Amino acid sequence: xxxxxxxxxxxxxxxxxxxxxxxxxxxxxxxxxxxxxxxxxxxxxxxxxxxxxxxxxxxxxxxxxxxxxxxxxxxxxxxxxxxxxxxxxxxxxxxxxxxxxxxxxxxxxxxxxxxxxxxxxxxxxxxxxxxxxxxxxxxxxxxxxxxxxxxxxxxxxxxxxxxxxxxxxxxxxxxxxxxxxxxxxxxxxxxxxxxxxxxxxxxxxxxxxxxxxxxxxxxxxxxxxxxxxxxxxxxxxxxxxxxxxxxxxxxxxxxxxxxxxxxxxxxxxxxxxxxxxxxxxxxxxxxxxxxxxxxxxxxxxxxxxxxxxxxxxxxxxxxxxxxxxxxxxxxxxxxxxxxxxxxxxxxxxxxxxxxxxxxxxxxxxxxxxxxxxxxxxxxxxxxxxxxxxxxxxxxxxxxxxxxxxxxxxxxxxxxxxxxxxxxxxxxxxxxxxxxxxxxxxxxxxxxxxxxxxxxxxxxxxxxxxxxxxxxxxxxxxxxxxxxxxxxxxxxxxxxxxxxxxxxxxxxxxxxxxxxxxxxxxxxxxxxxxxxxxxxxxxxxxxxxxxxxxxxxxxxxxxxxxxxxxxxxxxxxxxxxxxxxxxxxxxxxxxxxxxxxxxxxxxxxxxxxxxxxxxxxxxxxxxxxxxxxxxxxxxxxxxxxxxxxxxxxxxxxxxxxxxxxxxxxxxxxxxxxxxxxxxxxxxxxxxxxxxxxxxxxxxxxxxxxxxxxxxxxxxxxxxxxxxx
Amino acid sequence: xxxxxxxxxxxxxxxxxxxxxxxxxxxxxxxxxxxxxxxxxxxxxxxxxxxxxxxxxxxxxxxxxxxxxxxxxxxxxxxxxxxxxxxxxxxxxxxxxxxxxxxxxxx
Numbered sequence: 001x002x003x004x005x006x007x008x009x010x011x012x013x014x015x016x017x018x019x020x021x022x023x024x025x026x027x028x029x030x031x032x033x034x035x036x037x038x039x040x041x042x043x044x045x046x047x048x049x050x051x052x053x054x055x056x057x058x059x060x061x062x063x064x065x066x067x068x069x070x071x072x073x074x075x076x077x078x079x080x081x082x083x084x085x086x087x088x089x090x091x092x093x094x095x096x097x098x099x100x101x102x103x104x105x106x107x108x109x110x111x112x113x114x115x116x117x118x119x120x121x122x123x124x125x126x127x128x129x130x131x132x133x134x135x136x137x138x139x140x141x142x143x144x145x146x147x148x149x150x151x152x153x154x155x156x157x158x159x160x161x162x163x164x165x166x167x168x169x170x171x172x173x174x175x176x177x178x179x180x181x182x183x184x185x186x187x188x189x190x191x192x193x194x195x196x197x198x199x200x201x202x203x204x205x206x207x208x209x210x211x212x213x214x215x216x217x218x219x220x221x222x223x224x225x226x227x228x229x230x231x232x233x234x235x236x237x238x239x240x241x242x243x244x245x246x247x248x249x250x251x252x253x254x255x256x257x258x259x260x261x262x263x264x265x266x267x268x269x270x271x272x273x274x275x276x277x278x279x280x281x282x283x284x285x286x287x288x289x290x291x292x293x294x295x296x297x298x299x300x301x302x303x304x305x306x307x308x309x310x311x312x313x314x315x316x317x318x319x320x321x322x323x324x325x326x327x328x329x330x331x332x333x334x335x336x337x338x339x340x341x342x343x344x345x346x347x348x349x350x351x352x353x354x355x356x357x358x359x360x361x362x363x364x365x366x367x368x369x370x371x372x373x374x375x376x377x378x379x380x381x382x383x384x385x386x387x388x389x390x391x392x393x394x395x396x397x398x399x400x401x402x403x404x405x406x407x408x409x410x411x412x413x414x415x416x417x418x419x420x421x422x423x424x425x426x427x428x429x430x431x432x433x434x435x436x437x438x439x440x441x442x443x444x445x446x447x448x449x450x451x452x453x454x455x456x457x458x459x460x461x462x463x464x465x466x467x468x469x470x471x472x473x474x475x476x477x478x479x480x481x482x483x484x485x486x487x488x489x490x491x492x493x494x495x496x497x498x499x500x501x502x503x504x505x506x507x508x509x510x511x512x513x514x515x516x517x518x519x520x521x522x523x524x525x526x527x528x529x530x531x532x533x534x535x536x537x538x539x540x541x542x543x544x545x546x547x548x549x550x551x552x553x554x555x556x557x558x559x560x561x562x563x564x565x566x567x568x569x570x571x572x573x574x575x576x577x578x579x580x581x582x583x584x585x586x587x588x589x590x591x592x593x594x595x596x597x598x599x600x601x602x603x604x605x606x607x608x609x610x611x612x613x614x615x616x617x618x619x620x621x622x623x624x625x626x627x628x629x630x631x632x633x634x635x636x637x638x639x640x641x642x643x644x645x646x647x648x649x650x651x652x653x654x655x656x657x658x659x660x661x662x663x664x665x666x667x668x669x670x671x672x673x674x675x676x677x678x679x680x681x682x683x684x685x686x687x688x689x690x691x692x693x694x695x696x697x698x699x700x701x702x703x704x705x706x707x708x709x710x711x712x713x714x715x716x717x718x719x720x721x722x723x
Numbered sequence: 724x725x726x727x728x729x730x731x732x733x734x735x736x737x738x739x740x741x742x743x744x745x746x747x748x749x750x751x752x753x754x755x756x757x758x759x760x761x762x763x764x765x766x767x768x769x770x771x772x773x774x775x776x777x778x779x780x781x782x783x784x785x786x787x788x789x790x791x792x793x794x795x796x797x798x799x800x801x802x803x804x805x806x807x808x809x810x811x812x813x814x815x816x817x818x819x820x821x822x823x824x825x826x827x828x829x830x
Binding site for chain 1 (some may be wrong): 746747748749751756773787824826827828
């Protein structure tokens with residue numbers, strides 16, 4: 001494996017996108033202009049090819065190794081060396097890295113292609129692509145890093161790119177606020193992560209994952225050793241480290257207390273929402289927990305916290321998504337909810353299921369976001385689903401793409417989301433049936449809100465937003481039907497959103513009047529993503545357990561998952577382990593395998609039925625009789641308002657945390673301004689006053705007076721000398 | 724009458740210096756004040772040369788050092804005088820008076 005080109009020259013994978021970002025960032029404004037996407041296309045494309053190559057080589061190697069762990073630690077240079085602290089710039093290659101790299105670079109490339117079509121003619125086109133390249137660089141650093149410091153670097157870096165891209169339309173106050181919010185909320189989580197890394201270093205004296213960098217063992221291997229071999233402090237630290245790291249994961253992956261930034265992040269351009277806020281960056285928390293499994297699994301309380309927070313977030317966000325009317329907002333809450341699923345996956349000791357859902361979710365959620373981007377493009381920046389209907393006549397291709405994405409998200413049988421979600425539900429069920437039930441119910445809600453959106457937007461009578469937005473005058477819009485639409489219950493809010501969306505596309509003026517609603521540059525990447533959304537589920541076809549090409553088997557050869565498994569077995573006993581492939585290919589007991597398969601089959605049938613039921617309910621309420629849902633909403637006006645207000649979490653945070661902090665800051669400001677500054681001013685004033693009064697006596701403009709003072713001074717010196 | 728000793732020279736230097744000082748303190752004419760500073764200067768120069776003459780042996784290599792130092796000093800004084808007198812002329816031109824009081828507001 002050492003001689004594989006992408007590993008020998010692994011630095012190319014992060015550096016090529018960075019190079020692209022530098023080129024389009026520095027030369028884009030003046031020279032590249034509308035061609036600024038080329039450096040990024042080439043850079044990210046090349047990284048995607050390298051990632052695919054790496055994956056192919058890794059799979060071959062995995063076959064050769066049978067069921068052994070495969071990993072390669074590669075140090076490029078010593079980054080920091082201070083006292084007994086040492087951190088390398090180095091990469092770790094194992095199946096988990098390979099999978100993450102393929103997702104990041106592959107989907108990243110598709111989205112950059114789409115973005116060139118979507119962002120065409122925007123102001124600051126080069127800026128967008130430079131940020132995108134920077135993001136891919138940071139994300140690859142995050143998933144490739146072989147120590148916690150590298151991971152933290154990438155972690156902060158993607159946060160920065162996310163901030164820059166959310167605030168891309170910085171002229172709009174909403175975008176600025178959203179960018180700041182995302183950054184600040186992430187800081188809370190990152191603070192925990194940073195403390196976690198400090199504690200890890202204190203306890204284990206290294207920050208390397210598997211290799212300490214100085215010929216010693218890395219943290220993850222040390223943490224996997226017998227409890228008896230660990231010092232008391234290390235055992236104590238292992239109780240706290242997972243909680244600190246978890247805080248970082250909750251922030252980055254938008255889990256319950258810290259999820260509020262993600263829906264607001266939809267202020268960014270749609271490709272950004274797809275890439276960063278759905279497919280890649282937000283899954284970093286899941287990746288981190290999967291990577292550091294050995295630190296987590298021994299700690300039952302931490303694992304339960306992860307699972308419960310994930311389950312709660314999944315349910316909570318899914319209910320909010322029920323009453324959102326903005327396409328992107330629905331998908332944003334859906335992303336939060338699906339991330340909750342992934343956390344449940346890693347929390348119930350089924351990291352393979354979590355990572356598997358991460359992969360399939362990356363495909364179908366990117367597809368859904370980008371498709372809604374096509375809708376937004378065609379509908380003149382409109383995203384309110386109450387103002388559109390029957391769009392399948394206008395956007396025939398997008399309709400099919402969206403349908404595939406929705407079926408995958410809804411977990412309809414044989415689409416990708418079905419397999420991955422089913423594994424998580426099964427694992428959760430095996431852990432505790434109540435947890436499984438909550439996940440099943442959430443899956444039902446997911447199917448319902450997904451198809452509510454689909455039926456509203458693409459089926460039924462054709463309705464398009466009428467008033468062309470200024471700057472879009474050139475669009476030839478078919479005369480819009482002004483039929484009745486749902487009563488505007490949440491008028492003010494949606495009007496603001498719509499206005500924001502209009503602004504976003506205000507720069508689109510000057511399009512020729514006969515361009516298609518579905519430009520090829522935007523549709524082609526979507527077709528690839530749709531294929532992924534259709535087929536990614538077969539990567540981990542559960543029946544093919546014994547075969548070594550399933551994703552679970554492959555991931556099972558990652559040292560992270562393997563060590564986590566052995567640690568979990570050692571600390572908790574085999575009974576605690578979820579009966580889903582936890583990367584434990586050594587299960588050869590045919591009876592156990594059979595049991596697992598039967599369990600899975602039952603689970604699959606149930607979750608398939610649940611999904612179909614959700615879709616059917618959506619069909620009843622949103623296609624057959626659209627008034628029905630509004631009637632229901634009026635019946636339960638309180639609940640509807642609660643959901644539309646997103647449980648007023650933002651308001652609670654605003655009034656409960658932000659405002660008190662602001663008042664505290666004001667008080668501190670007053671103390672600083674009047675007390676501290678006053679003392680400083682007083683100290684400065686004393687010599688000033690003294691100088692002034694002496695000046696009144698001595699400095700009067702008489703030359704002779706000065707001479708007298710000089711003489712006096714000389715006399716004093718003389719006196720002192722002669723004394 | 725006794726021989727001239729160092730103290731005599733020092734007394735001459737001190738007298739020159741004090742005359743200059745008193746002149747500087749009491750007169751307000753810029754040129755006179757300037758002349759007084761020159762007097763103080765020369766008082767110091769006399770001191771210097773007297774110390775040089777009395778404290779250094781005739782055979783010592785630096786015997787002439789003090790004297791050449793004083794010559795150097797005089798040259799500097801001459802250069803400085805030309806500059807200062809030029810300034811005084813300029814000051815006179817702008818105020819039509821040589822009274823130092825005229826420049827009080829520069830304080």
